[in-house]
């Protein structure tokens with residue numbers, strides 16, 4: 001029904017280049033999430049697709065049609081804004097029906113479509129209220145309802161949940177996922193919350209400084225980050241990164257020297273690395289285990305108990321910090337010394353340029 | 362507990378606010394009572410022998426005098442016309458000045474400047490430099506087009522006064538409406554654009570409703586000032602020709618300071634107060650309602 005294709009899209013504001021050549025194909029009914037740190041150009045990219053900003057260079061195609069110069073309302077898109085952007089002087093029903101009214105729909109048709117959308121979002125009792133008489137979550141639903149009424153080919157969301165409290169955010173996340181399921185629409189969603197990205201996306205696009213760092217399914221990014229930036233950005237708490245030195249290289253195996261002098265075999269493609277090279281070893285906190293035979297020994301600086309799990313922040317010999325995830329009822333306490341074990345197959349290696357060394361499979 | 366607390370507080374604050382309330386009360390009431398008192402007196406500065414209680418005589422002669430009704434009508438026409446001009450033009454200019462264009466800071470300064478010119482001076486500028494049938498800029502323009510010069514104050518007296526007062530108050534309306542427009546959330550405009558709103562739909566469905574409150578404030582404040590326009594009339598037309606531009610304020614001036622009839626002038630003053638209150642009552646009520654809907 002609706003595919004979106006970006007070909008070498010660039011955007012400059014005055015002299016600053018905010019987007020530096022974005023190539024991306026979004027398929028019909030796909031749920032794509034743009035993530036990245038603040039200021040990386042996520043919103044700008046979304047606004048370019050929406051038609052709210054002009055594209056400096058490159059082509060934007062919706063369903064194969066070049067729409068660079070098509071005004072926003074004729075692109076067949078609907079956008080949900082971070083601030084909801086409801087019209088304060090109109091009732092909920094009028095807000096939702098505004099686009100139909102401008103398009104010249106009859107009152108009956110407008111009412112019918114608004115009711116339909118309101119039913120799907122449990123907004124029916126609120127149709128006669130003004131936006132200021134609604135809670136944050138209800139406003140958010142109205143904003144989504146306003147988008148649904150237009151029956152767009154593509155939904156655009158710019159951090160729609162960032163103004164909600166944690167509980168409501170989880171609830172709305174589920175609702176958006178259900179909506180995607182039931183509407184069969186293409187959705188493009190911007191967030192800097194990586195939990196939202198992981199849970200909602202068919203495909204995640206990680207942006208940094210106006211360029212795509214990596215595109216892939218959530219698990220793809222989690223298991224096979226292509227560089228240190230993506231490795232650190234996806235996953236919570238962050239991946240541990242340790243500077244290590246390559247000791248020996250053999251077929252499909254690289255042995256590195258750990259800070260304490262011990263050795264660890266990492267099963268990665270070895271042809272790119274040479275002995276004695278300085279590399280970065282990456283291990284996710286949830287892949288580390290407290291164990292007598294641990295390679296790392298460190299002192300607990302902070303213990304965060306979340307109930308279901310505990311995060312320990314260790315300072316290991318050599319001064320490096322490590323984060324590990326352990327059981328909720330862990331007995332480790334501050335100032336304790338604990339030993340942590342990692343398995344080579346759970347580790348990532350990054351070369352001196354920060355790029356991942358491919359896994360040997 | 363709670364009531365005890367508020368009770369002690371009321372007892373404690375009363376003596377503190379009493380003096381200022383008292384002063385304000387006297388400030389308001391003494392002139393009012395004096396005006397009322399004079400309006401029931403025979404009191405002419407030219408003839409001290411005429412004195413004593415007049416009853417409703419002053420009012421009767423005023424009401425019987427068609428000048429009062431003309432003045433009242435003129436007052437309303439003046440207020441309504443200037444309100445219309447300043448609000449409509451102010452809104453359009455606010456939309457314009459909200460856009461980026463070359464030379465905006467200078468243009469903004471220029472359009473706000475008239476507000477800082479005192480009424481007498483601006484009336485003189487209009488009378489002698491702009492609308493003068495021989496030396497005026499407008500006459501020069503019409504002449505250069507081959508048309509006859511217009512005797513503005515002779516043939517279009519009320520229009521001229523409306524122009525002058527509008528020129529002075531347009532900056533005020535513009536300033537308030539511009540700040541209001543600037544507080545309009547940009548995402549709302551973008552959302553409307555995505556909903557398919559063109560320039561006019563944007564104006565009527567988004568910008569105008571957003572400005573409703575600010576427009577009410579402009580109308581309320583301007584009305585209070587326009588009910589008592591005086592200097593512009595005195596300097597340009599002196600209320601004429603005939604009574605064409607005599608409003609209530611000017612009529613009171615004529616009665617008290619040209620005819621020295623303090624009694625009749627006071628009666629006129631009381632009528633002005635009544636008129637102002639009637640206007641204010643309807644105004645405040647409609648505006649309060651629109652603010653509530655907000």
Ligand SMILES: Nc1ncnc2c1ncn2[C@@H]1O[C@H](COP(=O)(O)OP(=O)(O)OP(=O)(O)O)[C@@H](O)[C@H]1O
Nearest residue numbers: 013014018036037038039040041042043044045192
């Ligand atoms: N209208 C503009 N004029 C100039 N620079 C702009 C404009 N809009 C955005 N930028 C710049 O473009 C860059 C990207 O902005 P953008 O809003 O896309 O970031 P973002 O990824 O959405 O960040 P956040 O997560 O904080 O919302 C920023 O450095 C910002 O300063």
Ligand SMILES: [Mg+2]
Nearest residue numbers: 042043044159
């Ligand atoms: Mg943003």
